[in-house]
Amino acid sequence: MLDKLELLLNLARERHFGRAAEAAGVTQPTLSSAVKSLEEQFGVMIVVRGSRFQGFTPEGERILEWSRRLVTDARTMRQEVAALRQGLTGTLRLAVIPTALPFVAEITGPICGRHERVGFTVLSMTSDQILKSIEDFEVEAGITYLDAGVAARFAAVPLYEERYSLLVAPGGPLADRASVSWAEAGAMPLCLLTPDMQHRRLVERHLGQAGAAVAPRIESNSMIVLHTHVRTGRFASIMPARFAESMDRSGLMQAIPITEPTVSHAIGLVTTRREPQAPLVAALIAEARRHADPAPDPAAAARPGAA
Secondary structure, X not given: OHHHHHHHHHHHHHOOHHHHHHHHOOOHHHHHHHHHHXXXXXXXXXXXXXXXXXXXXXXXXXXXXXXXXXXXXXXHHHHHHHHHHHOOXXXXXXXXXXXHHHHHHHHHHHHHHHOOOEEEEEXXXXXXXXXXXXXXXXXXXXXXXXXXXXXXXXXXXXXXXXXXXXXXOOOOOOOOOOOEEHHHHHOOOEEEEOOXXXXXXXXXXXXXXXXXOOOOOEEEOOHHHHHHHHXXXXXXXXXXXXXXXXXXXXXXXXXXXXXXXXXXEEEXXXXXXXXXXXXXXXXXXXXXXXXXXXOOOHHHHHOOOOO
């Protein structure tokens, strides 16, 4: 039955019989037969019937919820048995907000160095997509913003505090400054992430609090697009300090801390609350804890804009 449930999960992910069959490496008749077999076993319709895929019935949605749990539990069991026999092995799917991508190698690299049979699939997603993908068991873990809502729903390991810098080309306006205010940053011709990104929403909030209008000249969901536009010297961007500093190392960029006020938001590793965790997830959590910034002082919660 597990094989059929996995095919059903492919259908839920692709929302199309042909694409789901292709993703699963089977023929479309095989997928259709698996769905029909499950319907006969449970005595309910799982898929809304029509000339094309139209969605799942209420009973089908409930079966999907259980399918995700069962398939995940089976994968965890296989990982544990394999780890006992030959050490840690397998591929972990990790979803990451774009601004945290430079951090990822700090935790994936050491794990790959210690376990030659371990690999990672790193996917760039918005914060909302990450949480949904974890809940739907489409990824095992994510790196995203931590807030009270996230901490209540997921197991979380705080990693670092995201602070902000103005990224400019050397020799451009404000390039000689040791720091700038949010109002000054808002007056620059800005390149920003698209509004569906949590980073963009936070930047808009802080610019608005400083009385600056938010009217970016360039918008993109790609950090590379923002980076290349800043390099022309015509634009600036507001980036997390950690990301901006990684861009600054080549000498093509200059990262200027944004103060007045200095604000920060917690970034962390999140995964489902479950015991035991899959061996790969447990290894990732342990590595994240080793690389996490020291716990902030008690006054941290009082910082303007702290998440």
